Amino acid sequence: MEKYRFTYQDIHRTARDIADRVKASGFEPDIIVAIGSGGFIPARIIRTFLGKPILAVGVAYYDANDKPTDLPHKVQWIEEAEKKLAGKRILLVDEVDDSRTTLEYCVRELLRHDPAEVAVAVLHDKKKDKRGAIPAEVKRYFAGRTIPDKWIVYPWDAEDIDDHDAMAADNPPID
Ligand code: 5GP
Secondary structure (H helix, E strand, O other), X not given: OOEEEOOHHHHHHHHHHHHHHHHHHOOOOOEEEEEEOOOHHHHHHHHHHHOOOEEEXXXXXXXXXXXXXXXXXXXXXXXXXXXXXXXXXXXXXXXXXXXXXXXXXXXXXXXXXXXXEEEEEEEEEEOOOOOOOOOOOOOOEEEEEEEOOOEEEOHHHOOOHHHHHHHHOOOOOOO
């Protein structure tokens, strides 16, 4: 199966593009919420450009016995901090929008705390039929790059970053 490999340089540039577009849109988040673990590094880079604090949440697709689950559930949530989300403009960040189930779940959870606005940012949006839907309350969706539906290997998953970077030169075409 063909895969995309993105380098840390690619990720940094894509995160900067997202931040530029967030700024150009006029959306000024009060807080960045990173979906772990894939959203942690993108959120941190975006923070370099937007300068806002990050809260982290974690969702998983396996149960206590390591059995796969159909829907995501929380493994880590903001709890104390979520009380502070009321009236806030939130930028929710993840690395990839694949089936969209995770984003739908996290947006719905955040909306329960009466934020002023929730916007979504992902490094990569896969072109495909989505199982989940972004709730209508979300008016701004920033995808760094829209790519064909292939598996993405991120640099933070590489055991040998030099091999990873070398193989990234042979990515399938994107457009
Ligand atoms: P969803 O299907 O809910 O949009 O994505 C669920 C999660 O699966 C993502 O947050 C991400 O962690 C993981 N995922 C989906 N597609 C890919 C991919 O192509 N590469 C990697 N590394 N993770 C992916």
